[in-house]
Amino acid sequence: MKRLFLHPAAVLLAALLAWQIVALVKTTPLFPGPLDVAGALWDDGPRLIREIGHTLRRAVAGFALAALTMIPLGLAMGRIRALGFVGEPLVAMLATLPPPATVPVVMLFAGTGDLAKILVIAYAAAIPLVINAAEAARNLHPMLGLVGRSLGLTRLETLRLIALPSALPMLAVAARMAASAALLVSITSEMLLSTNGIGNYLQREQENFRLDAGLAGIVLISVVGLILNRLIAASERRWLGWHYQSRTAETQA
Amino acid sequence: MTALLEAGGLAKVFPGRPDPVEILRDISFAVAPEEFVSIVGPSGCGKTTLLMCLAGLLPPSSGWVRFRGQPVTDPPRGVSVVFQDYSRSLLPWKSARENVTLGMRRLGLGRAAARDRAEALLAEVGLAGFEGHFPWQLSGGMQQRVAIARALAAESALLLLDEPLAAVDAQTRADLQDLLRGLARKFRQACLLVTHDVDEAVYMADRVLVLSRRPTRILREVPLALGAERDQIDTRERPDYLAARHEILTLIRAARPEGAGA
Amino acid sequence: MTALLRPVLALGLLAALWQAVVWAAVVPERYFPPIATVVQAGMSMIARGQMQQALFDTGSRAILGAIAVNLIGIGLGLAATGAPSLRRILDTVAAILQPVPPAAVVPMAVFALGLGWKLYAFVVVLVTIWPPYLATVSALAATNPVLLSVGRMAGFGPVAMLWHIRLPAAMPEILAGVRYATTIALIAVIVSEMITGRDGIGFLLFQKAFAIRIPEVFALMFAVGLLGSAMGLAVSAVYRGFAGWHLAQRGRAA
Ligand SMILES: Nc1ncnc2c1ncn2[C@@H]1O[C@H](COP(=O)(O)OP(=O)(O)O)[C@@H](O)[C@H]1O
Ligand SMILES: [Mg+2]
Numbered sequence: 142m143k144r145l146f147l148h149p150a151a152v153l154l155a156a157l158l159a160w161q162i163v164a165l166v167k168t169t170p171l172f173p174g175p176l177d178v179a180g181a182l183w184d185d186g187p188r189l190i191r192e193i194g195h196t197l198r199r200a201v202a203g204f205a206l207a208a209l210t211m212i213p214l215g216l217a218m219g220r221i222r223a224l225g226f227v228g229e230p231l232v233a234m235l236a237t238l239p240p241p242a243t244v245p246v247v248m249l250f251a252g253t254g255d256l257a258k259i260l261v262i263a264y265a266a267a268i269p270l271v272i273n274a275a276e277a278a279r280n281l282h283p284m285l286g287l288v289g290r291s292l293g294l295t296r297l298e299t300l301r302l303i304a305l306p307s308a309l310p311m312l313a314v315a316a317r318m319a320a321s322a323a324l325l326v327s328i329t330s331e332m333l334l335s336t337n338g339i340g341n342y343l344q345r346e347q348e349n350f351r352l353d354a355g356l357a358g359i360v361l362i363s364v365v366g367l368i369l370n371r372l373i374a375a376s377e378r379r380w381l382g383w384h385y386q387s388r389t390a391e392t393q394a
Numbered sequence: 395m396t397a398l399l400e401a402g403g404l405a406k407v408f409p410g411r412p413d414p415v416e417i418l419r420d421i422s423f424a425v426a427p428e429e430f431v432s433i434v435g436p437s438g439c440g441k442t443t444l445l446m447c448l449a450g451l452l453p454p455s456s457g458w459v460r461f462r463g464q465p466v467t468d469p470p471r472g473v474s475v476v477f478q479d480y481s482r483s484l485l486p487w488k489s490a491r492e493n494v495t496l497g498m499r500r501l502g503l504g505r506a507a508a509r510d511r512a513e514a515l516l517a518e519v520g521l522a523g524f525e526g527h528f529p530w531q532l533s534g535g536m537q538q539r540v541a542i543a544r545a546l547a548a549e550s551a552l553l554l555l556d557e558p559l560a561a562v563d564a565q566t567r568a569d570l571q572d573l574l575r576g577l578a579r580k581f582r583q584a585c586l587l588v589t590h591d592v593d594e595a596v597y598m599a600d601r602v603l604v605l606s607r608r609p610t611r612i613l614r615e616v617p618l619a620l621g622a623e624r625d626q627i628d629t630r631e632r633p634d635y636l637a638a639r640h641e642i643l644t645l646i647r648a649a650r651p652e653g654a655g656a
Numbered sequence: 657m658t659a660l661l662r663p664v665l666a667l668g669l670l671a672a673l674w675q676a677v678v679w680a681a682v683v684p685e686r687y688f689p690p691i692a693t694v695v696q697a698g699m700s701m702i703a704r705g706q707m708q709q710a711l712f713d714t715g716s717r718a719i720l721g722a723i724a725v726n727l728i729g730i731g732l733g734l735a736a737t738g739a740p741s742l743r744r745i746l747d748t749v750a751a752i753l754q755p756v757p758p759a760a761v762v763p764m765a766v767f768a769l770g771l772g773w774k775l776y777a778f779v780v781v782l783v784t785i786w787p788p789y790l791a792t793v794s795a796l797a798a799t800n801p802v803l804l805s806v807g808r809m810a811g812f813g814p815v816a817m818l819w820h821i822r823l824p825a826a827m828p829e830i831l832a833g834v835r836y837a838t839t840i841a842l843i844a845v846i847v848s849e850m851i852t853g854r855d856g857i858g859f860l861l862f863q864k865a866f867a868i869r870i871p872e873v874f875a876l877m878f879a880v881g882l883l884g885s886a887m888g889l890a891v892s893a894v895y896r897g898f899a900g901w902h903l904a905q906r907g908r909a910a
Contacts, residue, residue, distance in 0.1 A: 148744070149744045149745050149747070149748040150748075152745050152748075153748065171767075226662070227665060227666065227669055229662075230662040230663050230665065230666035231666045231669060231670060233663075233666070234663070234666050234667070234670065234881065234885070235881075236884075237881045237882075237884030237885040237888055238877060238880060238881045238884060239839070239842055239843040239846055239880065239884060240843065241843060241846050241847045241850060241858070242846055242857075242858075242861060242876075242877055242880045243877070244850070244861075244862075245861045245862050245864070245865030245873055246865070246870075246873055246874070246877065248865060249687065249865055249868070249870065249873070250687065321754075321755065324755065324757075325755075325757040326757075328757045328759065328760060329757050329758075329759040329847055332759045332760070332762075332851060333759075333847075333850055333851070333862075340757075340759065340760070343760050343763070344763060344851075347763035347764050347767070348763060350767075352764060352767070355763065355764055356764075358760070359756055359760050359761065362755055362756055362757070362760060363752050363753070363755050363756055365755065366754065366755015366756070367751060367752070367755065369755070370751075370755070446805070449805075449809065450808075451805050451808060451809070468808070469808050469809050469811070471811070473809075474809065475805070475809055477802050477805065477806070479802050482800055482802045482803070483802045483803065483805075483806050485803065485806075485821070485824070485825075486901055486902070486905055487824045487825075487827075487899075487901040487902075496806070496810050496820075497810065499810045499811055499812075500810065500811045528901060528904070528905070530904075530905040
């Protein structure tokens with residue numbers, strides 16, 4: 142009985158119910174209840190889907206741009222001494238600059254279109270990727286490098302066949318951080334540089350006092366974020382299962 | 395002579411994924427005060443599990459454990475453990491001295507007294523000058539000695555040792571064997587030593603318990619009378635040492651899956 | 657020595673790169689001013705008191721917010737560790753709220769809470785509390801079982817076990833969560849300032865950008881970087897205090 146009562150779903154349901162009751166008592170569009178939000182979700186459904194499509198498209202583009210440039214750069218910084226020596230403090234310095242602070246400057250150079258937003262997203266995703274790639278490559282087990290040399294691999298082959306796979310678990314962690322940063326910054330950039338996308342939708346509807354629609358947008362973002370997290374976790378299990386299995390084996394030994 | 399530690403009908407079944415896994419089946423034995431008992435058995439047969447049950451860290455599925463006549467449910471005062479995974483059993487955020495002091499918490503000593511005793515014990519295990527080092531600054535053998543010093547610090551009547559010397563080189567190992575025996579005698583402690591090394595089991599003990607493969611029972615108790623003083627060269631050449639070693643090795647070989655007739 | 661040398665080197669390198677771009681004149685100077693111009697712009701903003709005011713507004717919001725949110729997050733993590741039903745509820749809430757960017761709630765929060773400190777408190781708490789909470793819960797649940805056995809052999813009860821074993825062992829992971837939360841607290845404050853457009857560095861950045869006062873934009877970005885580094889250094893100091901052993905251990909292992 143107590144179990145059922147404290148189940149998260151039950152608590153959530155109770156919270157929604159309480160919210161609905163307060164909303165019914167207040168009877169003003171400025172305090173929408175869950176039913177109003179559901180109604181807005183239904184009414185604006187097609188538009189919401191279109192807007193989140195823009196958001197996701199740019200998030201993916203920014204993430205891809207960052208991954209394709211920053212993972213190789215980070216690995217190289219971790220393997221090549223001189224590059225790491227100058228590169229790492231430079232990256233550490235850039236990392237203290239929050240992504241939204243770059244928006245005004247990017248706007249001056251690239252306007253308010255797709256390119257500007259993708260650049261800011263890429264910058265946000267780049268930081269965890271490059272830092273973790275360098276760290277992973279630097280902490281590569283020395284034996285692995287020796288194995289590469291004993292097999293007569295070239296530097297590039299060692300990077301591709303040994304450094305990259307053994308850095309994968311750490312890169313996966315970085316990719317997870319970069320992906321959520323990409324989504325967050327994608328929405329934020331739309332609120333700051335408005336043209337389209339879910340962030341722009343949120344901004345407009347809330348400024349027009351359509352709070353039910355604003356909440357509907359937030360619900361949609363939350364759902365998309367949850368799905369994204371699940372997808373990443375599932376692909377990690379699929380591709381990196383060996384890593385987690387060997388880790389649990391280690392803790393059990 | 396009354397027993398210090400007694401186990402009767404001890405069994406342990408883990409709730410495994412497809413089926414439950416029966417590890418221990420009907421283990422009964424006793425350890426007298428100041429007695430040194432070795433336990434040998436194939437790896438994975440449940441030696442660590444048995445020791446955890448004896449220490450009150452793991453509830454047995456059935457059977458009982460008594461220490462000084464009292465039933466064991468929680469870790470009792472007067473029992474110390476040296477864990478198999480010694481490098482993980484030391485607190486990495488505490489120095490060697492503080493790790494040893496942790497073993498004395500139940501004695502209720504003052505700060506200064508505890509500190510002095512910890513340093514004396516570390517000196518006893520040959521770690522004078524390393525009191526302020528952190529575990530990860532010490533070699534494997536040194537970490538093991540810190541773990542032993544911590545177990546000794548509790549002034550326990552019974553020491554449970556889980557393969558304490560498995561990971562050290564041969565020379566250090568011989569030194570630590572003599573050290574352990576010497577300290578146990580000095581502090582008048584009973585010891586239960588788990589090992590998979592038959593030579594070590596015989597060299598150290600007054601009695602050896604030989605375990606079967608899973609589900610694990612006691613195959614045989616081998617009493618020894620090698621005398622109080624042991625010597626790494628002379629003891630190992632004694633006819634009764636060699637006979638006991640022969641008996642145990644034969645027993646273990648017969649219990650191997652290929653040779654198992656039963 | 658090298659600890660000091662490397663940031664200086666990085667700064668020098670950054671300045672050299674910057675100046676090289678300026679001299680190569682790939683970008684019009686109007687859009688990419690020389691360092692001297694940026695410094696001048698920064699100095700004049702300081703002379704007018706504009707820079708200090710903005711730094712103070714943004715800094716106080718972000719720093720106070722980060723401190724409060726980390727303490728609350730760790731506290732919730734401790735409470736949830738003691739009460740599994742609370743943990744299930746908080747985990748659900750965390751999963752729902754974590755994907756929501758701070759910016760998304762700002763317009764509505766302005767409407768409900770005005771433009772004062774309550775707005776920033778709300779936004780920072782909503783988005784920043786989860787990293788320290790999740791780190792605390794997961795780290796406390798993952799104590800190495802051998803250490804727990806050691807604690808039981810030493811006669812520790814639940815409270816002593818938490819204090820002497822589980823919490824110290826969890827510190828590195830908890831402080832990683834704290835570090836992350838501290839960076840997002842600053843981000844949340846700046847974004848909120850950009851959207852509300854009243855004061856703080858976020859507001860000033862956009863104001864100067866729309867006025868095309870590019871040297872001042874760059875000077876402000878540099879100031880934000882300094883604020884971010886200062887907050888990062890503070891977290892590092894806390895880390896050394898509570899989990900210095902972990903750094904030293906890793907340094908040896910690597
Ligand atoms: N908590 C547990 N749950 C399930 N199986 C376990 C658990 N602990 C140990 N085992 C299993 O019990 C067996 C005996 O383990 P252990 O006592 O460590 O053996 P030994 O110390 O003799 O090598 C092993 O096969 C191990 O996988
Ligand atoms: Mg074992």
